Amino acid sequence: xxxxxxxxxxxxxxxxxxxxEDLINTLLSAxxxxxxxxxxxxxxxxxxxxxxxxxxxxxxxxxxxEAMALSGxxxxxxxxxxxVLFLTSxxxxxxxxxxxxxxxxxxxxxxxxxxELIIRIQHQLLWLKAVRTIRRQNKSLRxxxxxxxxxxxxxxxxxxxxxxxxxxxNSSLSSEKxxxxxxxxxxxxxxxxxxxxxxxxxxxxxxxxxxxxxxKTKVYTTSFNMTPVIRQVCxxxxxxxxxxxxxxxxxxxxTHQVCxxxxxxxxxxxNLISNAIKFTYxxxxxxxxxxxxxxxxxxxxxxxxxxxPRSMHPHLLNSNTYPSSYxxxxxxxxxxxxxxxxxxxxxxxxxxxxxxxxxxGTTFYFTLPTCNAEVSSNTKR
Numbered sequence: 001x002x003x004x005x006x007x008x009x010x011x012x013x014x015x016x017x018x019x020x021e022d023l024i025n026t027l028l029s030a031x032x033x034x035x036x037x038x039x040x041x042x043x044x045x046x047x048x049x050x051x052x053x054x055x056x057x058x059x060x061x062x063x064x065x066e067a068m069a070l071s072g073x074x075x076x077x078x079x080x081x082x083x084v085l086f087l088t089s090x091x092x093x094x095x096x097x098x099x100x101x102x103x104x105x106x107x108x109x110x111x112x113x114x115x116e117l118i119i120r121i122q123h124q125l126l127w128l129k130a131v132r133t134i135r136r137q138n139k140s141l142r143x144x145x146x147x148x149x150x151x152x153x154x155x156x157x158x159x160x161x162x163x164x165x166x167x168x169x170n171s172s173l174s175s176e177k178x179x180x181x182x183x184x185x186x187x188x189x190x191x192x193x194x195x196x197x198x199x200x201x202x203x204x205x206x207x208x209x210x211x212x213x214x215x216k217t218k219v220y221t222t223s224f225n226m227t228p229v230i231r232q233v234c235x236x237x238x239x240x241x242x243x244x245x246x247x248x249x250x251x252x253x254x255t256h257q258v259c260x261x262x263x264x265x266x267x268x269x270x271n272l273i274s275n276a277i278k279f280t281y282x283x284x285x286x287x288x289x290x291x292x293x294x295x296x297x298x299x300x301x302x303x304x305x306x307x308x309p310r311s312m313h314p315h316l317l318n319s320n321t322y323p324s325s326y327x328x329x330x331x332x333x334x335x336x337x338x339x340x341x342x343x344x345x346x347x348x349x350x351x352x353x354x355x356x357x358x359x360x361g362t363t364f365y366f367t368l369p370t371c372n373a374e375v376s377s378n379t380k381r
Contacts (some may be wrong), residue, residue, distance in 0.1 A: 003028050003122050003125060003126060003129075004031075005031035005032050005122075006031045006032075006033070007032065008027050008032055008052075008053040008054065009032070009033040009034070009035060009051050009052040009053050009054075010027055010032050010033070010034055010035075010052055010053065010054050010055075010056055010057070010121065011035050011036070011037065011043060011046055011051065011052035011054070011055045012024070012034065012035070012037070012056050013037055013038075013039065013040060013043050013055055013056070013057040013058075014036065014038070014056075014057065014058050015020060023117075023199055024036075026114040026117065026118070026183040027056075027121075029290075030118050030121075030169060033053065033122075035052060043055070047082055052082065053082075053125060053128060054082065054083045054084070054085060054121060054124055054125060054128070055082055055083070055084045055085070056084075056087065056121070057083050057084065057085075057087065057290060058086075058087045058088075058090040059086040059087060059088055059107070060087070060088055060089055060110075081104040081124065082104070083104045083105075083106075083124035083127065083128050084104065084105050084106070085106050085107070085108060085110075085120055085121060085124055086106070086107045086108070087107075087108055087110055088107050088108070088110065089109065089110050090107060090109055090110075098112050099275055100122065101112070104124065104128070106120055106123070106124055108120050110273075120277050130323075137205050140156050149210045149337075150214055155206070163196060163200050163203065164200065165259070166192075166196045167196050167197070167200055170192060170196055171191050171239075173189070184274070192245050193239070193240070193243065197240055198331060201270065201271070201274055201337065202336070202337075204267070204270075205267075205271065205336045205337045206336065207341050208340055209336055209339075210342050212340070212343055212344075217347070219261050219264070219347055219348070220261050220262075220263075221259055221260060221261055221348075222259070222260075222261075222262060223257060223258070223259050223371045224257070224258065224260075224262050225255050225256060225257055226252065226256040226257075226258055226265075226290055226297060226299070226368075227253065227254065227255060227256055228250050229262065229265060229266060230250060230252045230288055230290065230299075231250060231252070232266075233266060233269040233270055233273060234248060234250040234273065234288060235312065236270070237270075237273050237274065239278060240277060241286065244277060244280075244282055245282040245283055246277055246280050246282065246284050246285065246286060247285045247286070248273075248277065248282070248285075248286045248288075249285065249286070249287045249288070250288050251287055251288060251289045252288060252289065252290045256290050256292055257297075257370060257371055258296075258297050258368040258369065258370055258371070259368075259369050259370065259371045260348040260350070260368045260369070261344075261347070261348055264344040264347065264348060265342070265348070265368065267342075267344055268341045268344050268345060268366060269288075269299075269301075269339065270337075271337035271338065271340065271341045272301045272341060272364050272366075273286065273288065273301055274337065275337065275338065275364075276301050276302075276303035276362070276364075277303075278304065278327035278328070278331045279305040279306055279325075279327050279328075279362070280303045280304060280306075280361075281302065281304075281305065281306065281307035281327060281328045282328070284303065284304040284305060285302075285303070285304050286301065286302070286303045286304075286378070287300075287301075287302045287303075288300070288301055288302075289302070290302065291311070292370075293367075293370075295369065295370055295372065296350070296367040296368060297367065297368050297370060298365060298366075298367055299365070299366055299367070299368070300363055300364065300365050301363065301364045302361065302362075302363040302364055303361050303363075304360070304361040305328065305361050305362060306328060306359065307356045307357050307358035307359055307360055307361055307362055308354070308356040308362055309356070309358060313356070315353075316338070316354070317338070317342050317352060317353070324345075345366045345367075345368075349368075349369050350366055350367040350368045350369065351365075351366065352364070352365070352366040353365055353366075368380070
């Protein structure tokens with residue numbers, strides 16, 4: 001698409017130049033708007049008032065530091081560098097200096113045909129137009145993402161309270177479950193419990209994912225024993241596992257000290273154990289173990305579920321897409337929990353991976369640094 005020269009203003013920074021009038025007439029004939037100053041100090045106010053689109057300056061009449069200053073000026077309105085086209089003679093070798101190698105700086109050797117000047121100017125203006133378009137699109141995208149994240153946060157926060165209340169009521173009613181004889185009512189009770197737990201987990205993930213995307217995730221690294229943390233999360237899912245007739249076994253004993261953000265670790269465990277239960281058939285098993293290594297703890301969540309299709313293995317942890325799938329009871333998964341777990345493991349200087357075979361089961365592994373490893377790392381820095 002041809003450039004509309006009439007939409008651009010060129011600032012001439014020229015104190016004395018032969019054929020100045022011819023130069024101005026050439027630019028005006030091409031359709032450009034022209035403004036003129038005699039030195040850099042008088043050019044700065046013009047540039048700060050959001051003009052011009054390009055600077056045309058005679059390098060032979062400028063000191064090296066003045067030329068450098070001119071090539072570093074930005075338009076206050078757009079934040080972009082102002083393209084500069086220096087007119088220079090073959091005897092002036094300043095233009096081959098590395099200090100002037102920038103996308104927005106170009107040179108034209110005198111004498112030059114008028115058409116060559118116009119082409120060089122248009123080349124710089126096309127660069128400027130592209131930069132402005134990208135900046136405008138980025139600004140619009142940032143605004144869209146900000147609005148989306150705010151919406152997610154509001155939805156998650158406002159729904160968290162009523163769902164927490166439903167969870168509490170379900171917990172209270174669990175003691176009465178043995179008295180229910182009607183299988184249809186029992187089935188409805190289980191559906192309410194499962195759905196409520198899924199909704200609560202999704203909202204928790206959504207809140208934490210939004211904070212993480214906004215760069216507002218704060219990491220509070222402390223030294224703590226993994227054993228009670230794993231016990232607490234396993235207890236949280238014991239009722240859900242029982243309802244699905246899955247044996248959830250916590251094989252962790254003793255003391256296993258790590259250095260990490262305890263809330264993030266709980267989120268990782270919650271998501272991985274939830275997924276293990278979701279994708280395991282009734283009558284299956286989910287086991288949680290931990291092993292101490294020289295500089296880290298290795299945590300594993302193993303299930304005897306349906307396994308992950310081999311086609312998904314290369315991409316499951318290596319993209320920012322959220323592959324959703326259905327559990328063995330048609331439980332809907334958003335895929336968000338796994339991505340969040342991956343990010344939280346990385347933030348805590350650990351690694352996350354898995355082994356899986358369809359029809360046999362899946363084991364997710366993740367590591368967390370021990371306090372000795374943290375001390376060693378800090379010492380090296």
